Amino acid sequence: MSSGTVASGHPATSAAAAEALRAGGNAFDAACAGGFASAVAEPALTSLGGGGFLLARTAQGESVLFDFFVDTPGRGRDVAALEPHFFPITVHFPASDQDFNVGRGSIAVPGVLAGLLRVHERLGRLPLETVVRPAVELARDGVELSAKQAYFLEILNPIFSREAESRAIYTRDGRPHAAGDTLRYPDLAGFLERLPGTLGRDFYAGDLAARMVRDMGEDGLLTASDLASYRVIEREPLEVRYRDSTLLTNPPPAFGGSLLALSLELLQREPAAELHWGSPEHLVRLVEIEQRVEALRAQGVRTPEALRRFSRGTTQISVADADGNLASMTTSNGEGSGYIVPGTGITLNNMLGEDDLHPDGFHASPPAERVASMMSPSLLLEQGRPRLVLGSGGSKRIRSAVLQVLTQVLDFDRSIEAAVWAPRVHWDGETVQVEPGYSPEAIDALRVRWPVNLWPDLNVYFGGVHAVEPGLAGAGDPRRGGSVAILSAPA
Numbered sequence: 001m002s003s004g005t006v007a008s009g010h011p012a013t014s015a016a017a018a019e020a021l022r023a024g025g026n027a028f029d030a031a032c033a034g035g036f037a038s039a040v041a042e043p044a045l046t047s048l049g050g051g052g053f054l055l056a057r058t059a060q061g062e063s064v065l066f067d068f069f070v071d072t073p074g075r076g077r078d079v080a081a082l083e084p085h086f087f088p089i090t091v092h093f094p095a096s097d098q099d100f101n102v103g104r105g106s107i108a109v110p111g112v113l114a115g116l117l118r119v120h121e122r123l124g125r126l127p128l129e130t131v132v133r134p135a136v137e138l139a140r141d142g143v144e145l146s147a148k149q150a151y152f153l154e155i156l157n158p159i160f161s162r163e164a165e166s167r168a169i170y171t172r173d174g175r176p177h178a179a180g181d182t183l184r185y186p187d188l189a190g191f192l193e194r195l196p197g198t199l200g201r202d203f204y205a206g207d208l209a210a211r212m213v214r215d216m217g218e219d220g221l222l223t224a225s226d227l228a229s230y231r232v233i234e235r236e237p238l239e240v241r242y243r244d245s246t247l248l249t250n251p252p253p254a255f256g257g258s259l260l261a262l263s264l265e266l267l268q269r270e271p272a273a274e275l276h277w278g279s280p281e282h283l284v285r286l287v288e289i290e291q292r293v294e295a296l297r298a299q300g301v302r303t304p305e306a307l308r309r310f311s312r313g314t315t316q317i318s319v320a321d322a323d324g325n326l327a328s329m330t331t332s333n334g335e336g337s338g339y340i341v342p343g344t345g346i347t348l349n350n351m352l353g354e355d356d357l358h359p360d361g362f363h364a365s366p367p368a369e370r371v372a373s374m375m376s377p378s379l380l381l382e383q384g385r386p387r388l389v390l391g392s393g394g395s396k397r398i399r400s401a402v403l404q405v406l407t408q409v410l411d412f413d414r415s416i417e418a419a420v421w422a423p424r425v426h427w428d429g430e431t432v433q434v435e436p437g438y439s440p441e442a443i444d445a446l447r448v449r450w451p452v453n454l455w456p457d458l459n460v461y462f463g464g465v466h467a468v469e470p471g472l473a474g475a476g477d478p479r480r481g482g483s484v485a486i487l488s489a490p491a
Contacts, residue, residue, distance in 0.1 A: 052331030068115025101353025188345030314393025394463030401463030
């Protein structure tokens with residue numbers, strides 16, 4: 001049995017990853033097992049029909065970023081002549097609203113299934129049957145809906161209740177399922193059970209692919225050529241020096257890692273020693289950095305190098321095993337398009353409908369381009385040794401969530417648990433969004449400079465950082481139902 005630590009967004013996800021370690025698998029087997037299970041246990045946040053990234057570092061020191069985010073669809077079609085089925089819905093958070101676009105015209109070419117299979121093939125050591133078994137059992141036997149997942153389904157109900165197949169799974173008597181209800185996915189269980197034999201070929205080039213394309217009709221852009229041509233891309237991670245540490249994170253064309261690197265570059269230009277975490281000076285400085293990064297992004301400056309020249313539904317799995325292998329994986333289905341691939345239980349994404357991923361406008365990019373992402377799966381090294389495995393969901397809030405956890409650990413010597421559970425701030429372009437827990441003096445200091453919206457409690461809006469400190473500890477973010485599993489090697 002291997003030992004190790006897992007942090008994820010759901011107990012069932014962590015349990016599946018831990019089961020892979022217990023069976024003798026490594027961190028990459030565990031991340032894949034958790035990824036399949038999260039598609040069952042965290043349906044409002046991720047899906048095999050979404051997109052994602054896995055940042056791997058092997059015990060031998062090889063680092064690679066697996067990019068299995070979505071592609072723009074439309075190969076072989078006159079996209080300009082089409083009017084895709086695409087419309088806005090508003091998600092009501094407790095203290096703020098956010099608009100998303102859904103419908104079949106919001107579907108990009110899915111990559112999560114291909115990505116999990118590629119990572120397992122490249123770095124895993126367990127049979128695929130063993131890796132998918134926890135997800136198969138979870139889908140067949142059912143998973144009890146947690147309070148967090150029930151909340152997510154409630155706020156996303158306008159999407160999950162749009163089409164008949166989705167309503168059959170996610171609603172009861174016209175209402176979203178409540179906490180304590182058991183959700184079962186017999187079609188998804190069957191699909192996963194067949195996967196070791198099919199290796200996803202039917203999803204990308206077989207009968208399932210043909211059915212998806214037929215269902216798109218004139219409403220969607222997805223084509224058979226899009227699915228057949230999809231490839232996982234292996235990239236060299238972006239390496240960022242911050243004080244005495246090195247951060248490995250998601251490289252371009254993704255936005256997230258570069259903007260996180262830009263934030264760290266601005267922060268380390270000023271000493272942090274005289275600041276205290278949560279003080280008025282600290283909060284003001286943090287918001288100033290977020291504001292500057294957003295302004296630079298609008299000007300096209302998205303990397304530290306460019307700075308020097310210039311002068312949602314998302315979930316995270318972090319794994320460290322006893323051998324020194326590290327895996328940081330972020331996956332997302334956006335908010336979901338509302339469409340489920342018939343006979344599979346797999347909801348396809350709405351990545352073409354997220355405004356932060358399309359700064360040049362919706363449907364502006366040509367087919368066959370990898371969509372840029374805010375995801376920032378990351379690994380932190382100190383003197384070449386692993387210190388942290390982390391990442392977050394949260395759309396536009398990903399980089400601010402990861403940044404705040406990182407700087408608490410590095411600049412303020414806080415534990416990973418304290419850093420993940422601490423309140424967060426986020427500059428949304430007009431207002432400082434603030435979780436409760438800061439002193440009245442710190443809040444007043446923000447109000448002198450900016451409009452402030454003080455939230456009633458910690459909320460999913462502010463991301464979900466699930467982090468592991470190899471050999472020491474893990475922290476699951478309570479905002480997204482975080483869960484930690486720690487396995488000790490037998491004596």
